Amino acid sequence: MKLSELATIKTGLVMARKQAKQPCKEVVWYKQLNLRSIHPDGYIERTYVEDFGAKETLPAEYLTQSGDIVVRLTTPYTAVLIDDEWKGVVVPSHFVIIRPDNRLLSEYLYWLLNTKKIREKLTQNVSSIMIGTIKPKSYACLDIEILSLEQQQRIARLNLLAKKELDLLERLKEQKKLYYETAIDRIQREMRDKEYEKDDKE
Numbered sequence: 001m002k003l004s005e006l007a008t009i010k011t012g013l014v015m016a017r018k019q020a021k022q023p024c025k026e027v028v029w030y031k032q033l034n035l036r037s038i039h040p041d042g043y044i045e046r047t048y049v050e051d052f053g054a055k056e057t058l059p060a061e062y063l064t065q066s067g068d069i070v071v072r073l074t075t076p077y078t079a080v081l082i083d084d085e086w087k088g089v090v091v092p093s094h095f096v097i098i099r100p101d102n103r104l105l106s107e108y109l110y111w112l113l114n115t116k117k118i119r120e121k122l123t124q125n126v127s128s129i130m131i132g133t134i135k136p137k138s139y140a141c142l143d144i145e146i147l148s149l150e151q152q153q154r155i156a157r158l159n160l161l162a163k164k165e166l167d168l169l170e171r172l173k174e175q176k177k178l179y180y181e182t183a184i185d186r187i188q189r190e191m192r193d194k195e196y197e198k199d200d201k202e
Contacts, residue, residue, distance in 0.1 A: 004140035007100040011136050012091035013062040020055040027053040032090040038078050042114050052090050064089045067106040069098040075132035077122050079113035096136045107156030
């Protein structure tokens with residue numbers, strides 16, 4: 001089935017139309033996604049999420065809801081799964097918001113959209129070679145294999161477990177890297193100190 005038959009797919013907000021101009025008496029503040037805030041591994045990087053001042057309350061359709069899939073329209077077409085932590089965030093127009101119906105688990109779709117097979121399909125629909133942009137209808141036209149909810153859940157659980165494990169391993173890698181760098185720096189300082197002591201005695 002086409003993804004458009006299993007989910008609502010909507011382009012994000014054109015931000016300039018709703019941005020509060022200065023000076024403005026009343027500004028409604030939101031958090032806003034941007035391309036830098038979407039990590040290639042499929043999660044939101046808090047550091048890069050920005051504040052957005054709107055001139056009025058924004059329609060709910062442009063704000064993230066738990067269970068949404070937000071996907072880039074530019075390479076590498078990364079999809080992120082929205083959980084309770086990231087509800088109510090503004091989605092700009094260089095993303096699409098996908099809200100699956102009850103036949104399609106969000107966690108399963110999140111895995112599927114980030115697979116190599118799907119990304120290769122998307123690259124066939126690139127409209128601008130310069131920045132690798134695709135149109136929202138490229139997602140709407142994707143063929144989705146419908147598995148039973150139980151099968152979807154098994155895949156989704158394994159995918160999320162793998163991501164958690166890989167994240168822990170990455171953190172461990174960084175900690176080990178810092179540990180060895182610190183140890184080497186300490187040895188170098190000790191060697192320099194001994195050289196200084198030797199020079200003083202001479």
